[in-house]
Amino acid sequence: MPLAFCGTENHSAAYRVDQGVLNNGCFVDALNVVPHVFLLFITFPILFIGWGSQSSKVHIHHSTWLHFPGHNLRWILTFMLLFVLVCEIAEGILSDGVTESRHLHLYMPAGMAFMAAITSVVYYHNIETSNFPKLLIALLIYWTLAFITKTIKFVKFYDHAIGFSQLRFCLTGLLVILYGMLLLVEINVIRVRRYIFFKTPREVKPPEDLQDLGVRFLQPFVNLLSKGTYWWMNAFIKTAHRKPIDLRAIGKLPIAMRALTNYQRLCAAFDAQARKDTQSQQGARAIWRALCHAFGRRLVLSSTFRILADLLGFAGPLCIFGIVDHLGKENHVFQPKTQFLGVYFVSSQEFLGNAYVLAVLLFLALLLQRTFLQASYYVAIETGINLRGAIQTKIYNKIMHLSTSNLSMGEMTAGQICNLVAIDTNQLMWFFFLCPNLWAMPSTDHCGRDPPLLHPWGQCLDWSSCHHSAGSCTVLCGHQALPGTAEHPGIFQ
Structure with missing residues (x-):
């Protein structure tokens, strides 16, 4: 030609x-x-x-x-x-x-x-x-x-x-x-x-972190592509292949991820909430509002990444259905009927009806899904660890100003009390770890009950299977949301 x-x-x-x-x-x-x-x-x-x-x-x-x-x-x-x-x-x-x-x-x-x-x-x-x-x-x-x-x-x-x-x-x-x-x-x-x-x-x-030779955790400072792929960790991975890495090889954490920085952020949030609320309004809700004010944005970001990853999960079945449907029609070559400026123009329906196009879209959707899912895990885990460090620092600072004999009649030391109360901080940390799952499942269930998305599945399987899956997701969502509604403010009292 x-x-x-x-x-x-x-x-x-x-x-x-x-x-x-x-x-x-x-x-x-x-x-x-x-x-x-x-x-x-x-x-x-x-x-x-x-x-x-x-x-x-x-x-x-x-x-x-x-x-x-x-x-x-x-x-x-x-x-x-x-x-x-x-x-x-x-x-x-x-x-x-x-x-x-x-x-x-x-x-x-x-x-x-x-x-x-x-x-x-x-x-x-x-x-x-x-x-x-x-x-x-x-x-x-x-x-x-x-x-x-x-x-x-x-x-x-x-x-x-x-x-x-x-x-x-x-x-x-x-x-x-x-x-x-x-x-x-x-x-x-x-x-x-x-x-x-x-x-x-x-x-x-x-930044002060980049001037410190001891800071080697560069996740907050690298570009967006390196953040998503963790490309900056190649040096650690190569070192770990040769010998086990220790704390000296990992180096110090950046200032924004240290316990003192997060403790100051948490104290500022508590002080701001105390100025807003009256004596009658203080309590568990005020504590949760302070926590959301200090660490809520990162939690919302993690939840957004998780919802995007769940929504991209529907691209796989839809693309596969389109590919199978295209191949089932003996892989006929479409003929665009619209012509402008001397060349043919393709419509969106004709474009998405091509098996090769759907294969590329399937690959990109799966790549984005895993990227968003990994980003959601990272942000949630980092936020939970920062929250635990801030609360433990606050508890330790408070206990150091109190008499041990007044706390436990002299039967426990300050260190033992800190270890006992630290259990609650671990529970809060795990709540932040798993919090994106609370609305990830309902969003998936809502999209799963959407007729345009269930139509290909209803053709490939049967409608009873789709309804059974949607009902199971609804029941599981209810059981999943119940533990997240429990309030546990005892560690602040």
Whole structure:
């Protein structure tokens, strides 16, 4: 089959610009390649030369100092951008599969954008760890050009009566939003750090933890990808393969994870709650409100990760059902019927009816599910341990100010009393460990009783099995929620 950027059928009519340059879809796609080529051409020499180790102005022993504003938001938007670009590549390949000649402009710009997106986040990470923000001007120019060219493409789709029923129109709109948000993140970095367009740039001091040679637990300081994959622990894993690691190899904890820091946070929450409540309102509820004020945000974050992981669990059966249904129809090749700008456009239904697309979506859904599940476990366990350390410190501090003979008639020492009361702190710690399970099961049960989700299962199995599973989940949810409602404030009295 002939290979060309705009195709070779109709005597190369795709190269004509009689009705205007921007009204030619192939030319607009070629215009969208320019920003990605610019970024690759600018950043590759900088990355390969290795300027980071030479130009760093802040000398710290870790290369994980994250200090640019909007860091996590940038990584999240980049992951979303990569996913949308993968969908655009797949949509272009499906559209190109039914043409007489190869139209590279349907998927090659998206492929270049995918490479540029990966390069941008690698480039940003090296700039951030080397503390040389002036080189971010390349990303500012790239996001601006990408946003402008993608907006032109979106407007031209709208002018040619291409609407939301076509997947390419929806993907282009999403790309406009993502590039615009990344541009806003870059502008916010300039506003906060003032590395360009300002006479006096803002200096940022490194965190105390990264200046301490004894701190080797870098989870709070690494980038979002390393947090999700624990890539920063490779040094510990390699050391553990050679010999058992001890506390000296692990090092000290960061300041935010130490017992004294969490004790001060808990005391501040108790003091704030005591000022709000009157004498009649103080009690178990006030204690729980103080605990939620001190550690509730992390618990909500863990629960959110768990709910997202449970919701992604439904993607597997749905994708497998679609794949089996597609293969059961003798794997027929669909023929897109809609044609604009000289090429075929794929609808969302046709896109999700392809077995290969569903296989990729299944892989990504399972990957995200395990990532969210692991993140939920980590946040819940870390929060529970911090809570136990804070409460034990508070109890120990209180007991040290009391007379042992008054507490137990002289029969127990202060250490024995601390060990006895520590049992309650362990129970609270385990409550925080298991708290995300309280609403993970009801959310799963609610989605499991949703007819659109049960319809494929009802076809593959039978409706009685689905109803039996939903009823079992409902009963289990009730038994699971009962232990979590018990209040145990004795350790604070």
